[in-house]
Amino acid sequence: xxRVVLPAHLRTLARVDGEIKLDIEGPVTQRSVLDALEAxxxxxxxxxxxxxxLKRRAFIRFFACEQDLSNESPDTLLPDTIATGAExxxxxxxxxxx
Numbered sequence: 880x881x882r883v884v885l886p887a888h889l890r891t892l893a894r895v896d897g898e899i900k901l902d903i904e905g906p907v908t909q910r911s912v913l914d915a916l917e918a919x920x921x922x923x924x925x926x927x928x929x930x931x932x933l934k935r936r937a938f939i940r941f942f943a944c945e946q947d948l949s950n951e952s953p954d955t956l957l958p959d960t961i962a963t964g965a966e967x968x969x970x971x972x973x974x975x976x977x
Contacts, residue, residue: 880900881901881903881912881915881961881962881964882967882968883898883900883901883970884967884968884969884970885970889923893920899920900964901919903962906956907956907957907962908954908955908956908957909954909955910933913953927939935949935953938972938973938974938975939972939973940970940971940972941968941969941971942968942969942971943957943960943968944958
């Protein structure tokens with residue numbers, strides 16, 4: 880079971896409180912987690928990654944085990960602590976400006 884933490888605005892859109900728990904079949908990658916998340920919460924399609932290219936949106940960041948994985952390949956395996964549910968996969972809304 881994978882634990883996913885969404886930013887507040889996406890939790891509101893998905894109508895969930897707190898963490899989301901997902902069962903992933905096969906390798907646990909960013910792609911498999913996001914595919915399962917969008918399958919379970921179709922209202923999130925297009926909010927985290929582009930509808931057509933499936934690339935991460937500019938102001939969305941992915942973190943796992945205190946590491947920024949945003950620029951990693953979507954097919955890179957996530958750390959074992961994420962795959963086992965010991966640590967959550969964090970989806971963070973980034974900010975720009977100063």
